[in-house]
Amino acid sequence: MRQVVVVGGGIAGASAAWFLTRAGRTDIEVTVLEGAPSLGGKLRTVELAGIPVDTGAEAMLNRRPEAVELAREVGLAEAVRYPATTSAAVWSRAAIRPLPGGTVMGIPAERALVEPSGVLSDEALARIATEPEVPGSGLDDDVSIGRYATQRLGREIVDRLIEPLLGGVYAGHADDLSLQATVPQLMPYLREDPSLVHAAVRARAAAPSSDVPVFAGLDGGVGQLVPAVARASGARIRTDTTVRELRRTTTGWELVTGPTRAPELVRADAVVLACPARPTGRLLGSIAPSVAADLAGIEYASMATIALAFPADAFPGRLAGSGFLVPPVEGRVIKAATYSSQKWGWLGERGAGTVIVRCSVGRHREEADLQRDDDELVQAARADLAAAVGVSGPPIAAHVQRWGGALPQYAVGHRERVARIRAGVAAHPGLALAGAAYDGLGIPACVASARQAATQVLAALPTPGTMTA
Incomplete structure (x- = not known):
């Protein structure tokens, strides 16, 4: 039997185990090693006031199929739910205002679509109309989305629209994040024309129209997903098992686990590293030093979620929409609030008379609030x-x-960094990487990276009866 070890028991690791065991190879045994006491990674559901509430991701991007398809395949088809409302808002200038339509990650396509929300001043709105006239040349290299948008659209649009939207995804800062990695749909147009407004118009026109809901969740919480995938995979699961060292041997790989005084060796024919970038880099330090250096350069943001259960009469009226984002310039502690029991019908039904609100706190290199x-x-x-x-x-x-070190930061040059990492790993057959550090933070992107990793290591394992030199 060929032994494949997956390091990491989050959604990427569990999915990698699933794809490996479902490949039709009867000669493969899969083991998942997870350092924490339980599987799940950044997906977790707790009971709050007798109601299951997600304290990590609460939704999967439904228009990208990988995650919802996987949930259905592992027995959660009946639990898939869609939001009852997706109408979001921005807490800006002392008022809750509708999140403007007609933008691509906060970059406006036209003034008329943004103006009714009242989020932007007349001066900022005027910049939308004149931005295509700002001189410049097409983009050949990656740039910071915040700095580029500031040059062309002004700081207010960055502070009031782009920052809260990016912060909601990456818990990062627009001035540090890569345009190429965070808004890739704009890049083909920006290479021809430097106008962000023109690029947003063209990207919106090119996006497929669909009546399919943007997001999906699970009745009972998205935290169910990883355990369900792991169970369905049939892989051997070992929790409380931290991998301290990875070695290349003449026949495959050797992983060192356990305490330093009583190490345990786990041998494998192939390895999938589905853990965050820095521990992955430490494991690859002696095997692929240049890859390890690139992995060490991927920074992470820490954050926290605060789930609160209130009696319905604690609010002066019915809450509108699914929640609101908070621009950093407002100087508030929270960066977003989700009215979870209003957004998800199943949650509202289970907690009749109770309103669940989830708030998020923390941004990259801003840990002061998290010290409380x-x-x-x-x-x-x-x-x-x-x-x-x-x-x-x-x-x-x-x-x-x-969530300490929860969200990888896609800094300027991220895609080039990932290309170098993948090229370096490809030089070591039987080794693959998966997770949020590479091609997307969302659950579907992690599932896709797991599929790619499983395909990569399976290709390196000779099938039964194959002669090897």
């Missing part, structure tokens, strides 16, 4: 919600989930 203890974070979130939507009184229950 749990009670302080709950009070800060409650205070911001009181100012934003008028909630009164204490929550029935609260849960703070801290």
Whole structure:
């Protein structure tokens, strides 16, 4: 039997195990090694006031099929749900305002679509109409989305639209994030024409129209997904097993686990590293030093989610939409709030009379708020919600989930960095990488990276009866 070891028990690792065991190779055994006490990675569901609430990702991008298809294949088809509302808002200039339509990650396609929201001043709106006239040449290299948009559209549009949207995905800063990696749909047009407005118009026109919901969730929480995938894979699962070293041998690979005084050796014919970039880099330090150096250069943002359960009468009226984003320039503690029990019908049904609100805190290199203890974070979130939507009184229950080093930052040059990493790994047959650090942070992107990794290592394993030199 060929032994394949997957390091990491998040969605990428569990998915890699699934694809490996479903490949029709009866000569393969798969083992997943996870350092934490349980599987799940950044997907987790807890009980709050008797209601299951996600404290990590609560939705999967439905218009990209990988995650929802996988959920159905592993027995969760009946649990797939779509949001009851996706109407979002921005807390800007002391008011909750509708999130403007007609943008691509906050980059406006035309003034008329953005103006009604009231998020931007007349001066900023005027910049939308004149931006195509700003001189410049097409983009050949990657640039910071924030700095490029500031040059062409002005700082207000970056601060009030682009920053909160990017922050919601990456917990990062627009001035540091790669345009090429975060808004790749604009790049083909920007190579020909430097106008962001023109690129946004063309990207929106090129996007396929569809009545399919943008997002999907799971009745009972998205935290169910990883355990379900792992069970369906049939792989051997070992938790509380940290991999401290990876070695190349004459016949394959050797992984060192366990305490330093009593190490355990795990031998493998192939290895998938589905852990964050820095631990992956440490494992590859002596095997592929240049790859390890590139992996070490991928920085991560820490953040926390604060789930709050309130009685319905704590709010002065019915909440509108699915929640709101908070531009950093507002100086608030929270960067977003989701009205989870309103967004997800199943959650509202389970918690009749209770309103679940999830707030997020923390941005890249801004750890001060995360130094507060749990009670302080709950009070800060409650205070911001009181100012934003008028909630009164204490929550029935609260849960703070801290995610240290949770979100990889796609800095300028990220795609070139990933290309170097993949080329370096390809030089070592039987080795592959998967996870959020490479080609996308969302659950579908992680599942896609797991499929790619499984395909890569399977190609390196001779099939039964194959002669090897």
